[in-house]
Amino acid sequence: MSGKTATAPTTYSPSPTQKKRQPIFKDVDWIRPDGRGFHQCRPAFLRTGAVNAAAGSAYAEFGNTKVIVSVFGPRESKKAMMYSDIGRLNCNVSYTTFATPVRGQGSDHKEFSSMLHKALEGAIILESFPKTTVDVFALVLESGGSDLPVVISCASLALADAGIMMYDLVTSVSVSCLGANLVIDPISEEESYQDGSLLITCMPSRNEVTQLTLTGEWSTPKIHEAVELCLDACSKLGDVMRSCLKEAASASQE
Amino acid sequence: MEVDRVDGRTRNQLRPLACSRNLLNRAHGSARWSQGDTIVLAAVYGPKAGTRKNENPEKASIEVIWKPKTGQIGKPEKEYEMILKRTLQSICLLTVYPNTTTSIIVQVVNDDGSLLPCAINAACAALVDAGIPLKHLSVAICCCLEENGTVVLDPTKLEEQKMQAFAYLVFPNSVLSVLPQGPSSVESEPLEHGIITSVTHGVMSVDDYLHCLERGRSASAKISDFLRRSLQSQLPSDRSKAA
Amino acid sequence: MGSSGASGDLSGEMEVDAFRRLFPLRFYERHLLESVRPDARPLGRARDTTVALGAVATADGSAMAKIGCTTMLAAIKLEVMTPPLDSSDEGSVAIDFHMPPICSPIVRPGRPAEVAPVVSKQLSDAIISSGMINLKELSLVSGKAAWMAYLDIYCLDADGALFDAALLAAVAAFSHLQIPAVTVNDDGRVVIMSGENEEGKLLKDPVNKEKRKLTLTCIPFSLTCILHKNYILADPTAEEESVMETPVTVVLDSSSRLVSLYKPGGPVLAYMSAVQDCVALTRQRVKELQKILSDAISDMEVD
Numbered sequence: 001m002s003g004k005t006a007t008a009p010t011t012y013s014p015s016p017t018q019k020k021r022q023p024i025f026k027d028v029d030w031i032r033p034d035g036r037g038f039h040q041c042r043p044a045f046l047r048t049g050a051v052n053a054a055a056g057s058a059y060a061e062f063g064n065t066k067v068i069v070s071v072f073g074p075r076e077s078k079k080a081m082m083y084s085d086i087g088r089l090n091c092n093v094s095y096t097t098f099a100t101p102v103r104g105q106g107s108d109h110k111e112f113s114s115m116l117h118k119a120l121e122g123a124i125i126l127e128s129f130p131k132t133t134v135d136v137f138a139l140v141l142e143s144g145g146s147d148l149p150v151v152i153s154c155a156s157l158a159l160a161d162a163g164i165m166m167y168d169l170v171t172s173v174s175v176s177c178l179g180a181n182l183v184i185d186p187i188s189e190e191e192s193y194q195d196g197s198l199l200i201t202c203m204p205s206r207n208e209v210t211q212l213t214l215t216g217e218w219s220t221p222k223i224h225e226a227v228e229l230c231l232d233a234c235s236k237l238g239d240v241m242r243s244c245l246k247e248a249a250s251a252s253q254e
Numbered sequence: 255m256e257v258d259r260v261d262g263r264t265r266n267q268l269r270p271l272a273c274s275r276n277l278l279n280r281a282h283g284s285a286r287w288s289q290g291d292t293i294v295l296a297a298v299y300g301p302k303a304g305t306r307k308n309e310n311p312e313k314a315s316i317e318v319i320w321k322p323k324t325g326q327i328g329k330p331e332k333e334y335e336m337i338l339k340r341t342l343q344s345i346c347l348l349t350v351y352p353n354t355t356t357s358i359i360v361q362v363v364n365d366d367g368s369l370l371p372c373a374i375n376a377a378c379a380a381l382v383d384a385g386i387p388l389k390h391l392s393v394a395i396c397c398c399l400e401e402n403g404t405v406v407l408d409p410t411k412l413e414e415q416k417m418q419a420f421a422y423l424v425f426p427n428s429v430l431s432v433l434p435q436g437p438s439s440v441e442s443e444p445l446e447h448g449i450i451t452s453v454t455h456g457v458m459s460v461d462d463y464l465h466c467l468e469r470g471r472s473a474s475a476k477i478s479d480f481l482r483r484s485l486q487s488q489l490p491s492d493r494s495k496a497a
Numbered sequence: 498m499g500s501s502g503a504s505g506d507l508s509g510e511m512e513v514d515a516f517r518r519l520f521p522l523r524f525y526e527r528h529l530l531e532s533v534r535p536d537a538r539p540l541g542r543a544r545d546t547t548v549a550l551g552a553v554a555t556a557d558g559s560a561m562a563k564i565g566c567t568t569m570l571a572a573i574k575l576e577v578m579t580p581p582l583d584s585s586d587e588g589s590v591a592i593d594f595h596m597p598p599i600c601s602p603i604v605r606p607g608r609p610a611e612v613a614p615v616v617s618k619q620l621s622d623a624i625i626s627s628g629m630i631n632l633k634e635l636s637l638v639s640g641k642a643a644w645m646a647y648l649d650i651y652c653l654d655a656d657g658a659l660f661d662a663a664l665l666a667a668v669a670a671f672s673h674l675q676i677p678a679v680t681v682n683d684d685g686r687v688v689i690m691s692g693e694n695e696e697g698k699l700l701k702d703p704v705n706k707e708k709r710k711l712t713l714t715c716i717p718f719s720l721t722c723i724l725h726k727n728y729i730l731a732d733p734t735a736e737e738e739s740v741m742e743t744p745v746t747v748v749l750d751s752s753s754r755l756v757s758l759y760k761p762g763g764p765v766l767a768y769m770s771a772v773q774d775c776v777a778l779t780r781q782r783v784k785e786l787q788k789i790l791s792d793a794i795s796d797m798e799v800d
Binding site: 010012098 | 509553556559566568570573574576577578579580581593595597599600601602605606607611644645647649651653654657677679686687688689727735743773
């Protein structure tokens with residue numbers, strides 16, 4: 001019985017590989033697969049304290065995108081490095097093997113890890129924990145589109161839960177450009193047909209942008225419109241996150 | 255009891271045991287243990303200064319590296335390493351050399367069934383050879399359960415594959431232990447009746463398991479006699495070699 | 498709680514938390530004398546346990562199990578393989594246990610936890626040797642195609658008794674698993690039957706006409722106990738596991754047969770009486786877990 005695992009047979013997923021039909025995204029007027037308006041975000045479910053073993057943690061569910069972020073530290077820096085006046089931030093994003101419709105390898109996502117690092121770095125008061133490291137680890141349980149913005153928002157909530165000093169909460173929203181339309185908070189299907197995407201990470205109460213990523217084909221007025229959309233959504237998301245933290249705090253006081 | 259095993263043994267009969275120590279020059283201690291065609295070579299290096307991270311520096315740390323006969327180590331080998339490590343930790347006096355690491359390298363020479371017990375016996379002999387302070391010796395044995403519920407000891411690989419279930423058991427051997435007998439023997443059961451390690455595969459009834467325990471324990475007395483004899487007999491020759 | 502009475506030389510006026518950190522063993526022994534544990538459980542009681550089925554939408558079967566704070570998420574994805582020649586009418590199961598860095602401060606990215614592969618091996622041993630799954634039910638076309646069930650269990654929060662929670666999640670995921678209706682297309686590949694081509698009947702033969710569930714027999718359940726002196730602590734937390742180092746895991750199936758008795762070393766020897774006590778505790782626990790699982794399944798069916 002143990003010998004069976006030795007020769008792993010090649011397998012394939014029975015789900016149809018080619019998309020059934022090209023969706024009508026190119027038209028001027030179409031309905032999004034989940035019935036939302038173009039400028040409407042998915043309902044967000046946020047909860048702090050998801051992982052007991054961590055110093056702080058948060059769980060976020062935006063539609064089908066489900067993410068857990070744990071924060072450890074400030075703790076001793078793993079790498080024996082030179083003395084530093086400021087703390088270090090260490091980020092890691094990984095996916096479960098069942099996060100995507102076709103089974104993946106469940107490996108680390110290097111690109112998202114470094115994007116998360118850049119998005120958070122500017123908001124954390126690194127001077128408040130010299131010589132030590134704060135670890136921010138994210139696991140995407142299910143990927144349903146707009147993964148990175150959800151990870152970033154969830155991470156800042158986890159940092160707040162861990163009591164790490166920050167200038168402000170960090171919120172992140174992305175917009176996809178599909179033909180003539182801009183759709184906010186796209187799902188996986190929309191992301192796979194997009195002509196371009198814009199991701200903004202900002203600190204809503206300070207009105208500062210910590211990260212902006214633009215890919216694909218854009219016209220200048222479109223960019224303006226997309227930035228406005230994102231900033232607006234970011235500040236709304238910030239309110240939701242703030243009320244989530246307040247709820248958790250008042251629950252723990254009782 | 256009638257002879258009913260492929261190699262002509264009775265159910266309770268062990269394969270011929272052999273143990274030789276101090277084979278490797280560079281290691282601080284080494285031993286080669288064979289049960290029939292299953293042969294394992296164990297080498298001990300240490301105690302070396304320092305422990306790894308996440309280990310308790312107030313105690314000595316034990317590290318086990320499993321080298322399979324061929325190929326890379328996978329999950330089963332990782333499990334063997336963990337079982338060996340935990341088993342050896344429990345027989346070593348870890349407080350004598352705090353903040354040190356002792357490495358045990360286990361090289362499988364040939365696998366013909368009962369591999370893990372053979373490795374545990376080899377490692378125990380190697381620890382003695384290296385002069386690592388031990389609470390007591392450990393004796394490992396594999397008990398197999400046939401479909402009809404009879405227990406077969408020390409199976410070969412062929413027998414292992416046919417069996418419904420088997421159990422790897424490790425017992426202490428402490429007839430001459432220097433430890434005070436107080437806390438370790440509870441409820442009037444002698445120390446040798448305790449199990450250090452138990453790993454089972456396959457489904458069996460609880461009674462069958464207890465039966466295995468009994469048979470394994472009585473057979474372990476033979477192995478421990480052999481172990482003790484072979485450890486003692488080589489001591490004088492070691493001295494003469496050193497002199 | 499009880500430790501204020503632990504008037505020792507150094508520990509006379511120490512705060513409880515400080516005492517707990519500095520003298521963990523004495524802190525626990527003081528509790529054990531009173532037959533209670535720091536979380537107010539009696540020694541033989543397991544923590545609150547919950548099972549939720551269908552936690553992952555992208556999987557064919559999934560479950561989340563929580564024992565106290567220990568949280569496991571298990572998901573099964575079915576893929577198609579060509580069965581090996583010696584078992585041409587059987588499917589296969591591949592089990593993997595993951596400890597991502599989010600679950601515990603000990604695990605760091607790129608450096609997997611030492612116990613993960615060991616738990617993984619134990620899980621597949623328990624699940625496969627218990628005979629819970631009839632691999633023939635995973636066959637599609639004898640000799641041509643069979644299901645490979647990839648079971649991945651993620652530890653989301655590690656607080657002791659990892660194997661128990663992982664096994665519970667794995668078993669629950671299998672009981673939630675739905676084998677989809679599939680058919681063979683013109684290229685000889687197995688594809689999911691979707692609503693449209695079912696009507697058209699342009700595909701030759703549906704291999705598996707409708708969604709079905711596996712019939713699970715002899716479901717294994719487990720309980721880990723910690724032996725310390727003469728005490729037996731059921732379902733230890735991570736702190737208890739680190740302070741008292743002799744775990745014993747007993748796996749019994751639903752007809753009370755022993756699937757595994759796992760005691761990897763440890764300073765305390767297991768005597769006959771302790772082994773029997775552990776088995777008795779596990780018997781009780783199996784009944785609890787069976788009820789929890791069947792409640793979860795019936796909740797699912799009501800929805």
